[in-house]
Amino acid sequence: GESVGLHLPTLSVQEGDNSIINCAYSNSASDYFIWYKQESGKGPQFIIDIRSNMDKRQGQRVTVLLNKTVKHLSLQIAATQPGDSAVYFCAEAHTGGFKTIFGAGTRLFVKA
């Protein structure tokens, strides 16, 4: 299946550089946030999550930052690789609930 297309915000980075993808969420009651990666022709894939009692969480080459004051979430990818080219979605949810609301997505292009 195609990822969301032409109207997405786009970030273009050089291979090896760090990438920062930003997201604003809407619901102050949301206490669980997730980043998903969607490659062309595939379904979204979980990358990393963070709960509202944290402001930073690190994974392998990825870091998620949460600023609850301004309802802002960011995903940092270190040493970006061509395989990181995809659409990235932030999503918000409430712990104990199941409804997950996805953002519009950001398309990341990695230039070799």
Add this chain to the structure above:
Amino acid sequence: DARVTQTPRDKVTEMGQEVTMRCQPILGHNTVFWYRQTMMQGLELLAYFRNRAPLDDSGMPKDRFSAEMPDATLATLKIQPSEPRDSAVYFCASGLDRASNEQFFGPGTRLTVL
């Protein structure tokens, strides 16, 4: 490795026809979600189930869409009658009812209604 499977992967049909999309969640998962993805609307939640019971289908047009889980290994999404505006990629996802809301997505069904 465990994956969510969806069938068919592609479906082309004519307006007015019934469409049935199927999803097999990961064995042991007890939450199932249906999403629709279009260029204009992005990823929209249509319905979701917990332990086969529908929890929320407010995102779904009720007059033509229906979602069911006949058993724990099968979820279906039906559109009857289909319309051109239903053309989209439909994703199924499954998860575990626990603190994490992580969802595992299937490969999607690309639906084209002519």
